[in-house]
Amino acid sequence: MISSHNPSLHAESNAISFRPGKGRSIAQHGELFQGQIEDENLQLRRCLMSLPCNAMYSEAAFTPDTSGTFVVTPSYKSKVKRAAELTREHLKLPRLGGTIKVESTIPEAKGYGSSTADCIAAARSIADSVGHTWAEEQLAQLVVKAEVASDNFMFSRAVLFAHREGVVLEDYAQNLPKLEVIGVDTSEDSYVDTLEHPPARYSWRQLQSFRTLTGALRRAIRLGDIRLLGRVATASAVINEDFLPKPRFREVMRTVENVDALGVAVAHSGTVLSVLFDPQDPELDRKSEQLSKGLRRLGVSDVRRFQT
Amino acid sequence: MFTSDTREIHSAILNLYRSRLVPVGGNVTAAVFPFMKIFPADFCLRRALAEQRIDSRSIIIETSSGNMALGLAIVSKLYGFSLTIVTDYACDGFLRRRIEDLGARVEMVPAPAAIGGYQQARLDRLNEIRAESEDHWWLNQYANPANPGSYGSFAAQLVEGVGHIDCLVGTVGSGGSLCGTAGFLRELFPEMTTVAVDTFGSVLFGQPEEPRKIRGMGNSILPANLDHSAIDEVHWVSAAEAYKAARTLHQKTSLFCGGTSGAAWMVARHWAIKNPRARVVCIFPDDGYRYTETIYNDEYLLGQRLWLPELPAAPRIVEHPLDAGQGWSCMQWGRRGYAEIVKPAEHAAAAR
Numbered sequence: 001m002i003s004s005h006n007p008s009l010h011a012e013s014n015a016i017s018f019r020p021g022k023g024r025s026i027a028q029h030g031e032l033f034q035g036q037i038e039d040e041n042l043q044l045r046r047c048l049m050s051l052p053c054n055a056m057y058s059e060a061a062f063t064p065d066t067s068g069t070f071v072v073t074p075s076y077k078s079k080v081k082r083a084a085e086l087t088r089e090h091l092k093l094p095r096l097g098g099t100i101k102v103e104s105t106i107p108e109a110k111g112y113g114s115s116t117a118d119c120i121a122a123a124r125s126i127a128d129s130v131g132h133t134w135a136e137e138q139l140a141q142l143v144v145k146a147e148v149a150s151d152n153f154m155f156s157r158a159v160l161f162a163h164r165e166g167v168v169l170e171d172y173a174q175n176l177p178k179l180e181v182i183g184v185d186t187s188e189d190s191y192v193d194t195l196e197h198p199p200a201r202y203s204w205r206q207l208q209s210f211r212t213l214t215g216a217l218r219r220a221i222r223l224g225d226i227r228l229l230g231r232v233a234t235a236s237a238v239i240n241e242d243f244l245p246k247p248r249f250r251e252v253m254r255t256v257e258n259v260d261a262l263g264v265a266v267a268h269s270g271t272v273l274s275v276l277f278d279p280q281d282p283e284l285d286r287k288s289e290q291l292s293k294g295l296r297r298l299g300v301s302d303v304r305r306f307q308t
Numbered sequence: 309m310f311t312s313d314t315r316e317i318h319s320a321i322l323n324l325y326r327s328r329l330v331p332v333g334g335n336v337t338a339a340v341f342p343f344m345k346i347f348p349a350d351f352c353l354r355r356a357l358a359e360q361r362i363d364s365r366s367i368i369i370e371t372s373s374g375n376m377a378l379g380l381a382i383v384s385k386l387y388g389f390s391l392t393i394v395t396d397y398a399c400d401g402f403l404r405r406r407i408e409d410l411g412a413r414v415e416m417v418p419a420p421a422a423i424g425g426y427q428q429a430r431l432d433r434l435n436e437i438r439a440e441s442e443d444h445w446w447l448n449q450y451a452n453p454a455n456p457g458s459y460g461s462f463a464a465q466l467v468e469g470v471g472h473i474d475c476l477v478g479t480v481g482s483g484g485s486l487c488g489t490a491g492f493l494r495e496l497f498p499e500m501t502t503v504a505v506d507t508f509g510s511v512l513f514g515q516p517e518e519p520r521k522i523r524g525m526g527n528s529i530l531p532a533n534l535d536h537s538a539i540d541e542v543h544w545v546s547a548a549e550a551y552k553a554a555r556t557l558h559q560k561t562s563l564f565c566g567g568t569s570g571a572a573w574m575v576a577r578h579w580a581i582k583n584p585r586a587r588v589v590c591i592f593p594d595d596g597y598r599y600t601e602t603i604y605n606d607e608y609l610l611g612q613r614l615w616l617p618e619l620p621a622a623p624r625i626v627e628h629p630l631d632a633g634q635g636w637s638c639m640q641w642g643r644r645g646y647a648e649i650v651k652p653a654e655h656a657a658a659a660r
Contacts, residue, residue, distance in 0.1 A: 218468050
């Protein structure tokens with residue numbers, strides 16, 4: 001697990017080789033799906049699928065020492081410290097410490113997964129310092145432990161992720177199809193605390209809907225059917241609107257329907273919303289302009305445009 | 309109530325009855341169930357257990373003359389529940405023997421009620437039996453929301469296998485399978501056309517009540533589980549037409565199905581020809597083994613005056629339920645409520 005070129009960090013050794021490490025993580029722009037499904041043991045699991053967004057990122061720079069403690073800047077990022085400690089445990093290097101400097105372009109408490117991104121970047125920077133490469137599943141487990149519930153954009157492939165247990169419920173073994181995304185913030189002056197926000201209490205009927213939606217998700221990813229993927233995201237957004245209503249959701253949805261987008265993905269703990277388009281759509285620029293206009297009329301501004 | 313062992317057996321048995329998706333020509337895919345009703349029966353019991361409406365002492369009771377009775381008999385056996393079925397003469401010998409073999413009590417009502425026919429007579433008897441003991445729990449497939457609510461996994465199978473669905477065609481008895489499946493699919497495809505297949509003499513879509521020759525579609529009472537505002541188009545198909553359709557389906561594709569499947573297929577095929585670019589799904593609720601001596605027996609059909617030389621090519625288009633008759637008829641329902649179309653006064657006049 002530990003690379004051979006750097007054995008000096010082991011507990012039994014006193015010598016330390018200082019090799020700074022770097023780590024990086026993208027963000028997300030809401031989730032394509034969030035719900036609750038039965039796992040193979042018929043246990044209900046809360047799960048989600050992130051809509052990855054590479055237009056924002058968190059970067060961590062790690063400078064190792066043998067102090068056995070981690071100093072994080074900015075210091076309020078307490079989950080990062082926890083992630084660093086868990087990384088040390090995983091690497092079996094009890095004397096490892098150091099400073100972790102996190103620089104992020106991801107706004108917090110909006111649904112962009114900023115703290116997940118910070119934890120991923122930090123864990124990657126420490127692993128980089130000792131020449132370790134994370135298996136995505138293990139990194140996912142670690143981030144969930146560090147922050148109770150996490151998003152799943154540490155995976156490069158499409159997965160349905162149990163974000164409280166840190167396990168993959170469905171592995172689609174292929175990448176998400178490409179989407180063009182126009183991201184908006186439905187409420188620029190409100191924020192959602194992920195941990196304080198109570199988990200959705202889905203009705204039995206909604207749980208049955210999630211069966212249909214995950215069936216659709218399987219096909220959408222297998223065949224790269226972005227039209228169907230957009231429908232799944234919208235249906236998931238509508239169900240979850242019962243639990244974390246977005247300001248002006250109906251009006252935004254009507255505007256989205258008018259421009260003939262594929263669908264919307266909302267942040268299930270946050271206020272951001274993504275309007276999904278086909279990157280190959282020849283009408284894309286016209287639609288995007290029409291959408292911006294419609295949203296401005298509602299007092300909602302589009303914040304960014306990116307491709308997954 | 310479940311050990312892991314019985315759970316495994318239970319899900320394996322249920323798996324035997326799951327539908328298979330079969331392309332039946334052109335742009336039509338059939339969801340072919342060996343026996344559909346086991347799924348709503350199972351789900352209703354699971355919901356009742358989860359909501360603690362029933363426990364191991366409970367006696368499940370239901371009125372049915374057809375597949376719901378057998379579906380319940382199977383799952384009641386799997387869960388270990390006692391079961392009472394209130395039925396009438398239409399519950400044929402094969403069905404009755406199988407239900408009794410599974411340990412259920414079968415109560416026959418001798419005669420139809422003055423209003424509401426056999427269905428009302430069965431309800432009256434059911435209420436008498438329920439009064440005998442508090443341990444009875446009435447599943448009530450006509451109003452239990454778990455009946456339509458049981459079709460989420462089926463909808464998942466359809467969308468995973470077919471993708472974007474433009475039109476769903478199914479027969480209506482309780483409204484559970486068609487309205488349930490359409491409800492789940494429309495969360496993804498709100499614009500999907502839902503086509504209901506009914507039969508003459510059924511009150512479901514505003515025909516005056518009359519004795520009916522075909523079971524499994526149509527009803528003498530209006531079930532709460534039929535959501536009229538979910539229906540775009542209604543077809544009325546006679547027993548003879550449904551049977552001929554089932555035979556034609558068998559002759560063309562080798563699919564061996566009941567009469568309701570035949571009716572659904574005939575309507576789906578017609579709709580698909582009119583909409584050649586649309587992706588159409590139709591529901592086949594049961595296989596043909598129960599009907600070897602009836603639908604699949606020319607002598608029986610001739611004797612009952614249910615033999616048709618040829619399948620009708622297209623329905624008669626009508627503007628109102630009271631205009632439907634003399635064979636396959638079709639009306640644009642337009643997602644309207646029952647009361648928007650069926651006026652009691654016209655109805656009473658038609659019944660006279």
